[in-house]
Amino acid sequence: MHRVTLADEDDFDGWRDAARALAAANVPPEAVVWQVGDAPSDLFGATAAALPPAPGPLRVSRQFIDLARTAILHRDPARFALLYTLLLRLIARPGAIADRADPLIRRIEGLAKGVRRDIHKMRAFVRFRAVADAPGDDPRYVAWFEPEHHIVRVNARFFVDRFHTMHWSILTPALTIYWDGSVLSEGPGASRADAPQDDPVEAVWKSYYASIFNPARLKIGAMLKEMPRKYWKNMPETALVADLIKGARARELAMVQTARATAPAGDARAAWAALRDEAAACTRCPLHRPATATVFGEGPVDAPLMLVGEQPGDQEDLAVRPFVGPAGQLLDAALAEAGIDRAATYLTNAVKHFKFEPRGKRRIHATPDAGEISACRWWIEQELLIVRPRIVVALGATAARALLGRTVTIARERGRPVSLESGAEAWITVHPSYLLRLPDPAAAAEQRAAFVADLRAAAARL
Ligand code: URA
Numbered sequence: 465m466h467r468v469t470l471a472d473e474d475d476f477d478g479w480r481d482a483a484r485a486l487a488a489a490n491v492p493p494e495a496v497v498w499q500v501g502d503a504p505s506d507l508f509g510a511t512a513a514a515l516p517p518a519p520g521p522l523r524v525s526r527q528f529i530d531l532a533r534t535a536i537l538h539r540d541p542a543r544f545a546l547l548y549t550l551l552l553r554l555i556a557r558p559g560a561i562a563d564r565a566d567p568l569i570r571r572i573e574g575l576a577k578g579v580r581r582d583i584h585k586m587r588a589f590v591r592f593r594a595v596a597d598a599p600g601d602d603p604r605y606v607a608w609f610e611p612e613h614h615i616v617r618v619n620a621r622f623f624v625d626r627f628h629t630m631h632w633s634i635l636t637p638a639l640t641i642y643w644d645g646s647v648l649s650e651g652p653g654a655s656r657a658d659a660p661q662d663d664p665v666e667a668v669w670k671s672y673y674a675s676i677f678n679p680a681r682l683k684i685g686a687m688l689k690e691m692p693r694k695y696w697k698n699m700p701e702t703a704l705v706a707d708l709i710k711g712a713r714a715r716e717l718a719m720v721q722t723a724r725a726t727a728p729a730g731d732a733r734a735a736w737a738a739l740r741d742e743a744a745a746c747t748r749c750p751l752h753r754p755a756t757a758t759v760f761g762e763g764p765v766d767a768p769l770m771l772v773g774e775q776p777g778d779q780e781d782l783a784v785r786p787f788v789g790p791a792g793q794l795l796d797a798a799l800a801e802a803g804i805d806r807a808a809t810y811l812t813n814a815v816k817h818f819k820f821e822p823r824g825k826r827r828i829h830a831t832p833d834a835g836e837i838s839a840c841r842w843w844i845e846q847e848l849l850i851v852r853p854r855i856v857v858a859l860g861a862t863a864a865r866a867l868l869g870r871t872v873t874i875a876r877e878r879g880r881p882v883s884l885e886s887g888a889e890a891w892i893t894v895h896p897s898y899l900l901r902l903p904d905p906a907a908a909a910e911q912r913a914a915f916v917a918d919l920r921a922a923a924a925r926l
Pocket of ligand 1: 772773774775776777780785786787788789791792813897
């Protein structure tokens with residue numbers, strides 16, 4: 465009997481090294497006991513036989529490695545043995561991985577599917593609550609989450625990328641992860657009581673959720689499937705669910721009696737105003753310190769078209785309105801030429817504070833970095849949820865990055881629609897300041913015409 469002790473529940477490298485050595489020595493699956501950490505060592509009467517020395521690399525397909533890396537995160541204690549059994553089978557018959565009818569492969573695929581779902585749920589349902597150690601301190605953000613499987617470490621990178629400039633902790637029963645803005649660390653598990661229970665941001669969520677809750681579309685089964693009850697207590701908006709469901713019938717009747725055009729728009733405006741007020745106090749990244757104010761989006765909250773710029777400039781920062789300076793004037797003229805009514809369009813920016821470098825009395829525009837864009841993404845995502853535009857035009861690479869969550873090369877992605885998670889269709893074009901900077905008048909005229917054509921093409925989709 466061979467006993468393998470893995471360092472952690474998600475110790476894929478430990479499993480792979482052991483599996484490689486065992487396979488090289490032709491050890492059958494039933495002769496191996498897999499355990500984690502300091503689990504009792506004499507289960508099944510296993511003896512601690514020394515593993516054969518690890519040989520050179522074992523050739524297995526990328527597909528198996530990817531499957532094993534995911535499935536190993538499942539909480540099923542049999543997963544290590546199942547994967548080892550499959551590994552031996554694939555060494556003998558590499559093509560067997562494609563056999564979808566094989567019960568072993570189906571079982572392991574099922575484990576991987578459960579893990580992927582749990583990874584997604586953590587990304588969707590983690591809700592940070594702000595905690596300030598002392599008045600005036602920048603807040604730290606703390607969330608409580610109970611995963612079904614061992615997915616916290618693999619998900620850590622996602623949260624680092626998403627909330628790069630915030631200081632946050634995610635507490636889970638088995639493990640706590642912390643990000644201090646530059647280093648990711650781990651600590652022991654925690655309990656729900658260790659996480660804060662209240663946060664002013666919750667008010668925004670609640671008012672927004674109540675405003676979009678449509679009793680006529682209430683499907684409790686689907687809701688439970690997407691958002692299992694165990695996560696509800698972590699999510700501020702779900703505190704409302706019981707009451708909303710209770711009143712759903714009456715509200716449905718009230719809703720059909722209310723003019724469809726006015727009721728949802730009224731509610732969305734209240735949710736938008738709450739969001740704008742919350743953004744006014746945003747300290748998610750250091751840009752709030754030197755800027756005069758948060759320049760939030762403006763325009764009808766049911767606009768079918770949303771334009772997203774980079775960040776407010778000097779004049780926008782002082783006027784506390786987007787696109788009122790030189791780039792705004794060029795944009796206004798281009799919109800008019802493309803037949804788009806600015807007043808019917810929602811205009812906002814990827815980053816809501818003016819980033820600049822002081823030079824004498826002047827404030828020179830500085831491009832926001834990836835961390836600042838990602839810290840500000842939360843606001844644009846909420847604006848998308850509330851306004852629900854059908855078409856979104858990204859003006860420049862920063863806007864495109866904020867909308868798509870990845871680096872975008874404008875020349876490559878211009879002129880065709882890209883789907884956003886919100887369901888909207890995004891169109892990518894240049895930023896009006898780029899046109900202002902072109903020194904050659906002929907090139908500037910040509911680029912300006914292309915910009916107007918982009919705006920016209922996007923608006924034609926409405
Ligand atoms: N540039 C932008 O991207 N947004 C503004 O609001 C002004 C200039």
